[in-house]
Amino acid sequence: MTAAFFLVDGNSFYCSCERAFDPKLRGKPVVVLSNNDGCVISRTAEAKALGVAMGEPWHLARRRPELAAVRWFSSNYPLYADMSRRMFEVMASFSPDIEPYSIDEMFLSMEGEAGELLETAKSVHEEVLRVAKIPTCVGIGPTKTIAKLANKHAKNSPDLRGVCDLGSPEARTELFRTWPVSEVWGIGPRSSAKLAAHGVRTVAEFLDMPSALVRREMSVVGARTQDELRGVPCLPLSLSPPTRKNVAATRTFGTPIEGRATEEAVAAFACRAAERLRKLGLAARHISVFLRTGEFREGPRHSCLASAAIEPTADSLFLSAVAARLARENLREGIAYAKGGVMLGDLSPAGETADLLPSRDPVRSSRLMQAIDAVSARHGRNALRPAACGTTDRWAPRQGNLGNRFTTDIRELLKAKA
DNA sequence: TCTGGGGTCCTAGGACCC
DNA sequence: TCTGGGGTCCTAGGACCC
Numbered sequence A: 001m002t003a004a005f006f007l008v009d010g011n012s013f014y015c016s017c018e019r020a021f022d023p024k025l026r027g028k029p030v031v032v033l034s035n036n037d038g039c040v041i042s043r044t045a046e047a048k049a050l051g052v053a054m055g056e057p058w059h060l061a062r063r064r065p066e067l068a069a070v071r072w073f074s075s076n077y078p079l080y081a082d083m084s085r086r087m088f089e090v091m092a093s094f095s096p097d098i099e100p101y102s103i104d105e106m107f108l109s110m111e112g113e114a115g116e117l118l119e120t121a122k123s124v125h126e127e128v129l130r131v132a133k134i135p136t137c138v139g140i141g142p143t144k145t146i147a148k149l150a151n152k153h154a155k156n157s158p159d160l161r162g163v164c165d166l167g168s169p170e171a172r173t174e175l176f177r178t179w180p181v182s183e184v185w186g187i188g189p190r191s192s193a194k195l196a197a198h199g200v201r202t203v204a205e206f207l208d209m210p211s212a213l214v215r216r217e218m219s220v221v222g223a224r225t226q227d228e229l230r231g232v233p234c235l236p237l238s239l240s241p242p243t244r245k246n247v248a249a250t251r252t253f254g255t256p257i258e259g260r261a262t263e264e265a266v267a268a269f270a271c272r273a274a275e276r277l278r279k280l281g282l283a284a285r286h287i288s289v290f291l292r293t294g295e296f297r298e299g300p301r302h303s304c305l306a307s308a309a310i311e312p313t314a315d316s317l318f319l320s321a322v323a324a325r326l327a328r329e330n331l332r333e334g335i336a337y338a339k340g341g342v343m344l345g346d347l348s349p350a351g352e353t354a355d356l357l358p359s360r361d362p363v364r365s366s367r368l369m370q371a372i373d374a375v376s377a378r379h380g381r382n383a384l385r386p387a388a389c390g391t392t393d394r395w396a397p398r399q400g401n402l403g404n405r406f407t408t409d410i411r412e413l414l415k416a417k418a
Numbered sequence B, C: 001t002c003t004g005g006g007g008t009c010c011t012a013g014g015a016c017c018c
Helices: A013-020 A045-049 A077-092 A114-132 A144-156 A169-176 A189-197 A203-208 A211-229 A259-279 A316-330 A362-379
Strands: A002-010 A030-033 A040-043 A071-074 A098-102 A105-112 A136-141 A163-165 A246-257 A282-292 A303-313 A337-349
Touching: A002 A013, A002 A077, A002 A114, A002 A144, A013 A030, A013 A040, A013 A071, A013 A077, A030 A045, A040 A045, A077 A098, A077 A105, A077 A114, A105 A114, A114 A136, A114 A163, A136 A144, A144 A163, A144 A169, A144 A211, A169 A203, A189 A211, A203 A211, A246 A259, A246 A282, A259 A282, A259 A316, A259 A337, A259 A362, A282 A316, A303 A316, A316 A337, A316 A362
Parallel strands: A030 A071, A136 A163
Antiparallel strands: A002 A105, A002 A136, A030 A040, A098 A105, A246 A337, A282 A303, A282 A337
């Protein structure tokens, strides 16, 4: 018996979610755009073949005549989150040892004989496609880093039919000889440049580097990556989500805004962040607010950052009022801001540390928040909102082509023709 | 002439991830 | 008109303590 990690990753995940509900999109080039319909954050193989790059600004790309037929969607996170949950459920039936790593990626810890593991991986691939309607690739390796690499290799090589097993040292030696070290999980542009300066370009060359040198150039993180690539597990599966340290809500505005509208925007972000905080059962002791002018526009630049220590809370009314005040005290008259956000930090479990002299009644606050969350769940987030958020949402991002929330909103169910 | 040494906590910045 | 929005971890250096 050997132990192995599987990394299961949804192919073009957001696009696949849109496709799952519209068979006409099969085989067609599809892209999903970031907030504000800004850049491409997911693209199908067909779109990639037409030359659409990840992160490319769509307003420029779409002018290219060859991209006229590309179907595009504004991102629809409630749908993607729900599809992710379905994917997780299918995979959890294969192993209880499962770690959701991102919205479209999950690590599984498995045991079995070498051939057995490969067969199991094929079954995972088929079941996720059959039940959750998401095509995936599965990478197998003795460490998480190798499983990631195996997964990427499966993505690059369609003839592997979605599954790649790098469990054996022989299989790895062959691949590592040519695999660029810059494509290893954990090695970004900075480390790649440092390695290139030492003449190191492939994984094999990286493994030949003395550990002490790797440690000096890339700290313990790089040293860990090197060990993992040698087949020594350093990164365990984490079965429970780590305790959060920050919760943030930030946005680029649909169009730049000034003065009062920016106060309303950060107040709305504070509400959004507070909502997430409550869902996590946490309270924050620190709030910070930022506003920034656009990077791509002429005109005066300004960015402001303000923060405050607060009594532990997840109260939307309080947090939105503080956020609006911080903005008001720090923003500059006549400057149009393009981007802003609220970050809540210094988190602790809600109700754990009672302030000795709380200025608000925590019981009343928590009841009020429960009521607000209940109304929002039923009638949408905008049904009930603090006055500080205003009523016009002049900051709201553009969403030019939003698909339906097929699975999470009763009003947007898929309609079947009989 | 000699000018401690070790520890903790905090923050800013760097690097990386999806 | 239109260029994302989240996160984490590590290190270095300063402040402070005894």
